[in-house]
Amino acid sequence: MAADGGKLDPMNPPLAPGTQAIEARGLKRAYGPRLALDGFSLDVPVGSVFGLLGPNGSGKSTFMAMLAAMERPRAGTLRVFGQAPTASLRAHLGTVFQEPALDPSMTALESLVLAGRLFGLSRGAATDRAQGLLSRFGLGNRARDSVSTLSGGMRRRLEVVRALLHEPDLLLLDEPATGIDPDERRLLWQSLLEGQDGRRTILLATNDLAEADAVADRVAFVRDGRVVASGTPSALKRDLGREAVRVRWATSADAEAAASSNWEGCGTVTRDGEEVLFTVEQAASFVPQLFALAPPTIRSVSIEPSSLQDAYFQHVGERVRAEATA
Amino acid sequence: MSSLPACLAIFERDVRAVVRSRSQLYSSMFTPLLLLVFLGSGVSHGLAPSRLPAGGFTSYMVAGVVVMTSLFSSTFASASYYRDRDSGMLRFMLTSPHSARTILLGKSLAGVVIGTAQALVVMALAAPFLDLGWQYGIVAGAVFIAATATVLNLLLAGFAQVLAARVQTMQGFHLVMNLALFPLLFFSGAFYPIDDLPTWLAALALANPLTYAVDALQVAAYAGDNSAFLGLWVDLPVLMAYTAAAIALASVRLPRLTWSGA
Incomplete structure (x- = not known):
């Protein structure tokens, strides 16, 4: 919990050298007869922008849900910063879903302050941080506007701002650029990577190969619930x-x-x-x-x-x- | 991480949403008040019911109208669960470090506070124009009314959450609320004394939790004495038992949300 109302606890205990941001070994998960994950294994280094590429239904979202402790594997092991995913570990995660997840009746600033308070920030700290991030993402003059008046691209940027508000160590982006035009997409990534200082790990699930090629320093290809190849884009090519x-x-x-x-x-x-x-x-x-x-x-x-x-x-x-x- | 600030943040946000939605805010109170004015006056003058324990029909009906206000309010408040689920907000809240119980508690508390406040406003607006007995005095009566309204709204919030865990759509939720709760109101003593009911319906009325809320409100405000009523010492414990059961049931099985939606 934030001692000064504005800074979350660091990872406790501190990360041992060589600890991966994400370490998955042989994960399995089925929904009825359908295997969503079938021996899914992956290492994601701390500080990387990691692209998870695969067709719809390949298991990317199920894996993301496990990282956020919203699903449990039936077999295999999963570690996030060396710990098994739990509700309390979610304090170190920021999330952007594939589908929009905003209340259109709230203002942009209200949405962010609510999110900040859910993640342990005081109202004042959440407000200060929200205003700084809104400016960085080109939304500074829309803080008091209702979400319903924002364009699709602005809403996506707002969701990314919300995910960054509590300064997460791991950012989960599930198809963050879905449904937005190329200019908005460029602006979103430009703003996002501007603050990428090598401490934060970004996991990007997408089936947009050009997007992953442009922003990810490592990628993994997922098919039928398992990783079939991984490495840097240049090495894979x-x-x-x-x-x-x-x-x-x-x-x-x-x-x-x-x-x-x-x-x-x-x-x-x-x-x-x-x-x-x-x-x-x-x-x-x-x-x-x-x-x-x-x-x-x-x-x-x-x-x-x-x-x-x-x-x-x-x-x-x-x-x-x-x-x-x- | 403490859950209280998160719960409070959700509570504040839901209360703000209702206060902003003027139609929701006023319609929950306006419709019962209209019923009180028109049905109460009409029956008082047209049918002159002679078997009421005290006062006119309009005064008798005020307890039922207060309960009806809470019913409307809790139905509206519960709709916010479906709105949040459909907009994705609930899913986002569940990615915070707090349990689903904390999130839903914040939402339910907002519904309870709004429903109780609306019930008390309706009572306060109606009381000066009615012939009420206030057998315990106005202050003690008001305290009993506030306590009853609070417990009733907790009961309704618990019931609504039990329903929300099982009913997938808002339309289905409203249908079940209308089918289950509003008929209960008709044999709760809200519009006529349950003593006048056929034996089988009177027996059902005694199993109806709303009967105890209506009776408690009538005892606190309308009645000059307890002779024709169950009495607060029966009403409040029974109502609290129903409420505890509803909340326990609601906390056992929570609505299931997944990464990609409900």
Whole structure:
């Protein structure tokens, strides 16, 4: 509890050297017959901006809920700053949900002061801190306005401000940029990372690969309730060690036929509708082969350096290929 | 981390929300007062009920109207649970370091205070125009009324929370509140003495918790003596027992909220 009404207790006991912000080992959780987490393991270093990438239903939100002690694993171990998640540990967490979680009848400042008091700040300390953060996030002149009058992007920024108000050690962002335009998204991240001093850990669950590539210093790909790859974005792209050839056919049947063929010098093949992504050792020798042997209804071909998206498709998109070629 | 400041913050926020919602604030009191004026006057003049223990029908009915005000108020207050759930606010509050019980306690206390205050305002507005017995004197009578209204609103808050844990939608909640509580009001002695009821309905009335709230309010304000009533020494313990049971039930099974919603 805040001794001066404005500063929460530090982590107690202090973190031992080498302690991870999050350490998950073999987490399992099922809802009826559906496995939400199936052996989920992950290490998130203290101070990192960590992207958790995966399709909807892959288990990201269930994992977030466990970190906030709103769900319990049926098996496995989970440590947040070396401790099992409990209600009291939530004092060190800030949360932004995928869906909006604001009362439209309150003003922006009232929303923040309520949140501050819930997290142990005095009314005065919460007000002072709220005004500073509102200014940083470009909402200084909207403090007294009702939430209902704020745009979608402003509301998202307000939710991020609310999550930061009590200076959490771990910030959980579940699709924070959902439904906001690119300018608002840029402003949100700019303001958020401006205060990132290396002490706070940010866990970003998203399926926006470009967003994760831009802001995260480490990422993990999640599929079917488990982490299938993790590392820095550059390492994941480098490990791919190839170029990406993106080809669009006129029909998905042609794309499927091409995706199911055996291609010399080709690594992974991922189909998404009419588009197929080939990761190849050398695009220069692969493309002539493609034009000679593939269905002739090719509409476009582009050669790109490997991106995080390619790495994602390699690890997470295999299921798409398997389903498409089954 | 202490739960009291958090509970207080939620309490303040819910009270502020009701005070800002003028329609909610006034309609809970206005409708029962209208009923008192029109139904009370109409029955007094048109039917001249001769079997009332004391005073006119309008005076008799004031206890029922106070109970009705609390019913309206608690229904409105409980709707804030659904609004908070649907807006995501409840989910956010549950990510704070406090238990669901603390959060819901803050919300329930706001409903209790508002419901009690509205009930007392209705009583204070009506009393000067009525022929009330005040057998214990006005001060002691007012204390008994305040105590009864507080316990009644605690009972209603507990009942509402039990319902909220089981009924998923606000529409369903209002339907159950209307189906369960308002019929209870009709055989609670609010509009006619339960002595006049058929035996089977009189027996049901004795199992009805609202009967004891109405009786306590009538004993405190309307009655000149206790002869035709159950009396405070029966009413308050029975009402408190019902309230304790409702609160215990409410705290056993809390509404379940998940990361992605209800």
